[in-house]
């Protein structure tokens with residue numbers, strides 16, 4: 082049974098031929114969003130860093146995973162772990178951004194934590210009868226490494242990720258995502274619901290519209306198809322228009338991991354990271370991924386940034402436009418095309434998260 086607000090997912094069809102878009106309320110109702118935070122984003126595995134960005138002891142990277150401030154850190158013992166970065170005193174994030182540190186000192190009242198989260202020092206707490214240093218560690222968050230990402234599961238109850246993604250790992254074996262490193266990123270404020278970003282990423286039907294002068298010329302939308310899919314992931318193939326162009330794949334590990342790879346042996350790609358997700362928007366970082374020798378070549382990053390930026394500007398108009406229709410009382414969810422099979426997979430994932 083669905084609680085009232087979540088009934089928006091109850092109508093997700095069992096078959097693609099019956100599938101429709103989600104109701105508008107799924108994109109505008111704060112109660113739906115609160116349910117998603119708890120049952121989808123904090124209940125699943127979300128990428129919080131690339132392993133290659135945490136190469137040395139002390140390297141850290143902060144994110145906000147749908148309202149949970151976290152830090153991924155390579156600790157002194159050589160282990161990569163994810164900690165809550167909400168101070169155990171009064172909640173201030175103890176660190177922001179990324180870098181290398183020996184300890185995390187909360188900027189509010191200077192409580193100092195080791196890289197393993199243990200509280201090392203707290204000024205002027207000697208009179209407190211309820212203060213116990215050992216009780217004030219930053220909570221450790223369930224962590225798994227897959228495909229070169231550090232994944233976190235906030236509620237600690239998700240089943241292991243790798244077994245569910247085994248067919249995806251096999252499909253991407255030639256790309257070997259774990260061997261790729263960051264070659265730079267672009268950042269965009271994105272004032273639309275996070276699911277619209279996932280959906281936009283996962284279909285190339287719209288190459289014929291917003292990307293008519295870019296991707297449609299190289300990888301025509303009507304030739305795309307889903308090659309693999311389950312309630313945990315999907316892969317969309319984008320064949321080239323002819324031999325002078327490269328195929329690319331688009332894949333997602335639900336709910337939040339969005340990746341795309343050029344499939345011509347060059348092993349370059351992108352990771353769309355959704356940070357600071359709120360009901361009405363998020364911060365999008367589009368990371369460029371490449372083999373280490375290619376990533377070191379600044380010309381590659383500059384060329385790729387230009388392309389990615391041009392395509393994303395076209396997607397911004399699409400996502401912002403779709404969001405503007407979702408609040409209308411006159412919007413009724415339309416039927417999905419066969420070209421949108423990955424959206425139907427995503428919707429089935431959401432439906433499963435709400436227990437049906």
Ligand code: FES
Pocket residue numbers: 168169170171172173187188189190191192
């Ligand atoms: S909130 Fe962190 S030291 Fe007070």
Ligand SMILES: [Fe+2]
Pocket residue numbers: 281287292392395396
């Ligand atoms: Fe697009």
